[in-house]
Every structure is written in C-alpha cells, then in structure tokens.
Amino acid sequence: EVQLVESGGGLVKPGGSLRLSCVASGFTFSTAWMSWVRQAPGKGLEWIGRIKSKSDLGTADYPAPVKGRFSISRDDSKNTLYLQMNSLKTEDTAVYYCTTGMVAFGFWGHGTMVTVSP
Amino acid sequence: SYVLTQPPSVSVAPGKMARITCGGNNVGGKSVHWYRQKPGQAPVLVIHYDSDRPSGIPERFSGSNSGNTATLTISRVEAGDEADYYCQVWDSSSDHYVFGSGTKVTVL
Numbered sequence: 001e002v003q004l005v006e007s008g009g010g011l012v013k014p015g016g017s018l019r020l021s022c023v024a025s026g027f028t029f030s031t032a033w034m035s036w037v038r039q040a041p042g043k044g045l046e047w048i049g050r051i052k053s054k055s056d057l058g059t060a061d062y063p064a065p066v067k068g069r070f071s072i073s074r075d076d077s078k079n080t081l082y083l084q085m086n087s088l089k090t091e092d093t094a095v096y097y098c099t100t101g102m103v104a105f106g107f108w109g110h111g112t113m114v115t116v117s118p
Numbered sequence: 119s120y121v122l123t124q125p126p127s128v129s130v131a132p133g134k135m136a137r138i139t140c141g142g143n144n145v146g147g148k149s150v151h152w153y154r155q156k157p158g159q160a161p162v163l164v165i166h167y168d169s170d171r172p173s174g175i176p177e178r179f180s181g182s183n184s185g186n187t188a189t190l191t192i193s194r195v196e197a198g199d200e201a202d203y204y205c206q207v208w209d210s211s212s213d214h215y216v217f218g219s220g221t222k223v224t225v226l
Contacts, residue, residue: 104151
C-alpha cells in the first residue's frame with residue numbers, strides 16, 4: 001500500500017523558515033517524480049514544485065510564487081522528500097501535500113498545516 | 119501561464135447526471151486529469167489521461183476532452199459524490215502543472 005506521510009508543519013512568523021518532510025512507502029521512491037501541492041484555507045489546489053528522479057537528473061522546478069524562496073530535495077536512502085521554505089509570507093499559509101506522479105498525481109499524503117502569522 | 123477555468127458550483131439531484139467542465143486554450147491537445155476532494159481530506163485522482171479511471175474508481179465517473187473544453191461526467195449521482203472537483207494538466211511549454219479553480223458539486 002502506498003503511503004505518503006508529511007510532517008514539519010506549524011506556526012511561523014513572516015520572514016521565517018520551515019522544513020517539511022514526506023516519508024514514502026509502498027513504492028519505489030527512488031524512481032518517482034515527487035511534487036508538493038498546497039491549499040490555502042478555503043481555496044483551491046496550487047502546485048508549488050517538483051523534483052525528478054535522479055535517473056532523470058534529479059532537477060527541481062518551481063512556479064513563480066515560490067521560486068527563489070522554496071527548495072525541494074530528496075534523500076532516496078531514507079525514502080524522504082523535503083520542502084525547505086524560506087522568507088515565508090502570510091500568503092504561504094496553507095495545507096501542504098506531498099504527492100507523486102509525472103503528469104498526474106496518483107497518490108497524496110494527508111497534508112501538514114503551515115501557518116504564517118505575526 | 120496556462121489557465122484552466124471551471125464553474126464554481128454544480129448542483130444535481132440524486133440519480134441524475136453531473137457534468138463539470140474545464141476550459142483552457144486548446145486543452146484538447148493536452149491530457150487532463152481530475153481529482154475529487156471531500157472536506158478535510160486529501161484529493162483523490164478519479165480520471166487520468168482525459169478518460170481513464172484509476173483502479174477503484176466507479177464506472178459512473180467518465181471523462182472527455184476536445185477543443186477548448188474537458189468534461190468530467192458523474193452518472194447516477196449519489197450523496198457521497200458531494201465534493202470539490204479539480205481538473206489539472208501538465209503544461210509542456212513551461213514544464214509546470216496547472217490546476218483548475220475547482221467546482222463544488224452539491225447533491226440536492
């Protein structure tokens with residue numbers, strides 16, 4: 001059974017940093033393309049970044065709202081995906097989901113809440 | 119950047135058919151994927167590659183995609199289908215993923 005378990009969310013002040021983790025099981029993590037998707041309270045889904053498998057160069061890509069502030073990495077030896085978030089803004093307040101897939105997202109974690117507030 | 123447009127809400131009586139549209143410039147040339155999200159839960163993939171159902175998704179869910187509109191159809195709607203539904207594509211020109219704004223399906 002595929003499982004994705006996020007952790008690391010919490011309350012942080014504007015300008016602060018936070019690192020989220022996502023532990024994967026039930027599939028071959030090292031060959032998977034992994035993404036982070038967030039959802040602000042009462043709002044829709046927003047893709048915020050993807051990291052390819054190392055066999056596909058392991059590169060990460062980000063949309064404009066988070067580029068330069070967020071960074072995705074992976075540790076295939078630990079089956080773990082990370083999201084480093086710096087220079088956080090109040091508008092980054094959201095539930096952050098870890099998900100997997102190359103073009104569609106077949107499996108999702110339960111999400112972890114990040115609140116950015118003074 | 120690429121934009122997907124969905125109606126904010128769709129209402130349907132039990133046992134009837136619900137159609138949720140997803141509009142985008144030449145979206146028919148892309149693969150569209152659909153997700154169902156119930157309150158407090160993570161999204162679930164219900165249709166991928168325009169019309170394919172992942173394992174475990176009922177046959178009542180179907181999809182189509184042509185021209186500037188993709189459509190998710192839910193036949194014989196049940197109370198348990200009440201949820202938010204999102205369409206999504208991978209935009210090859212930017213190598214980014216795009217979600218529609220979401221449609222709330224209400225079962226009357």
